[in-house]
Amino acid sequence: MKFSLKLFSVFGIPIELHISFLLLILVIYVAAFLGYIPLYLALLITLLFVTVVIHELAHSYVAQKYGVTIDRIVLLPIGGVSAMEEIPKDPNQELKIAIAGPLTNILIAFFCFIALLIIGGTSALSISSLFITYTPTADLTLFLSNFLGVNLVLGVFNLLPAFPMDGGRVLRAYLARKMNYVDATKTAATIGKQFAILMAIAGIFLNFFLILIALFIYMGAEQEYRAILVSSMLEGFYIKDIMTKDVHTLTPDTTVSEALYTMFQQKHMGYPVKDQGNLVGIITFHDISKIPEDERNIPIKDIMTKKLILANPNDPVADTFEKINRKGIGRLPVVENNKLVGIVSKTDIIKTLEMLDAKNKLQR
Numbered sequence: 312m313k314f315s316l317k318l319f320s321v322f323g324i325p326i327e328l329h330i331s332f333l334l335l336i337l338v339i340y341v342a343a344f345l346g347y348i349p350l351y352l353a354l355l356i357t358l359l360f361v362t363v364v365i366h367e368l369a370h371s372y373v374a375q376k377y378g379v380t381i382d383r384i385v386l387l388p389i390g391g392v393s394a395m396e397e398i399p400k401d402p403n404q405e406l407k408i409a410i411a412g413p414l415t416n417i418l419i420a421f422f423c424f425i426a427l428l429i430i431g432g433t434s435a436l437s438i439s440s441l442f443i444t445y446t447p448t449a450d451l452t453l454f455l456s457n458f459l460g461v462n463l464v465l466g467v468f469n470l471l472p473a474f475p476m477d478g479g480r481v482l483r484a485y486l487a488r489k490m491n492y493v494d495a496t497k498t499a500a501t502i503g504k505q506f507a508i509l510m511a512i513a514g515i516f517l518n519f520f521l522i523l524i525a526l527f528i529y530m531g532a533e534q535e536y537r538a539i540l541v542s543s544m545l546e547g548f549y550i551k552d553i554m555t556k557d558v559h560t561l562t563p564d565t566t567v568s569e570a571l572y573t574m575f576q577q578k579h580m581g582y583p584v585k586d587q588g589n590l591v592g593i594i595t596f597h598d599i600s601k602i603p604e605d606e607r608n609i610p611i612k613d614i615m616t617k618k619l620i621l622a623n624p625n626d627p628v629a630d631t632f633e634k635i636n637r638k639g640i641g642r643l644p645v646v647e648n649n650k651l652v653g654i655v656s657k658t659d660i661i662k663t664l665e666m667l668d669a670k671n672k673l674q675r
């Protein structure tokens with residue numbers, strides 16, 4: 312993610328701190344040192360940070376067991392985000408990945424409670440002490456009761472059935488045993504959005520952060536539902552079904568202005584670049600538009616993208632669409648046995664979706 316700083320790695324997963332979170336921590340510590348807020352508040356935020364890391368690592372640990380690649384964990388002020396390649400659609404696996412986070416927090420809270428029992432510090436526990444009762448002289452009892460509180464709150468909060476929060480994912484996995492995946496997601500997303508509205512209303516009276524979280528839940532629920540709907544509509548379609556087979560290519564020595572002319576003539580926004588039959592790059596209108604008009608006599612090999620992301624004719628369209636969106640690219644050359652056999656663009660996929668949608672409406 313942009314604007315984030317790598318802290319360290321656990322299980323080979325980089326843990327990154329988003330700049331907004333870094334600033335928040337800095338501001339809080341500076342305020343604490345200047346005496347504007349008590350130091351315990353700064354310590355509590357640090358505990359929260361540790362707890363969120365543990366929570367995300369628990370998700371990632373289980374996900375890795377199912378072969379999911381975790382790119383990184385990014386910590387934002389509203390919580391952590393595990394950047395996973397793709398969440399498994401097997402309800403059982405999803406359920407275990409989703410529940411691992413909150414369950415770990417609840418377990419930690421439980422161990423803190425046991426430890427407090429052993430050292431005879433349970434008297435420090437009361438509803439208010441779960442949050443903020445630190446005296447500046449932090450001792451073990453207070454540390455344990457605060458760590459317990461933070462873990463309990465985070466664990467229970469995430470278990471709310473507000474999709475796409477963990478509890479909502481558990482709900483979807485449960486529903487997916489009784490109905491198809493799209494309907495299960497639709498139901499979970501609808502419940503998630505209702506929760507978000509309630510949370511936003513509560514936020515007006517309680518805490519501004521709740522409104523922010525509600526907004527993320529609402530948008531997340533809608534986005535994930537759409538993504539699932541799209542991938543189910545595209546099921547059974549392969550790249551070979553929708554790709555453009557008659558590919559126009561350019562050579563590396565074509566000048567930028569020649570390439571631009573071809574683009575206007577043929578109305579394609581991107582071209583694979585071939586050198587003696589071999590695919591060596593791709594040039595897009597976007598690449599060209601960055602070159603000032605008086606410098607467009609340079610060959611396109613100087614500005615083309617050489618590190619290519621490719622598609623195979625037998626790739627499912629849904630997977631390719633996900634890849635295109637995730638990487639933010641417009642088109643992929645389609646290659647089979649090291650030979651360029653076609654090109655597929657985001658527009659091609661969206662057109663396919665529009666046609667499928669129109670067809671569905673006609674049948675209704």
Ligand SMILES: [Zn+2]
Nearest residue numbers: 412413469477
């Ligand atoms: Zn979680």
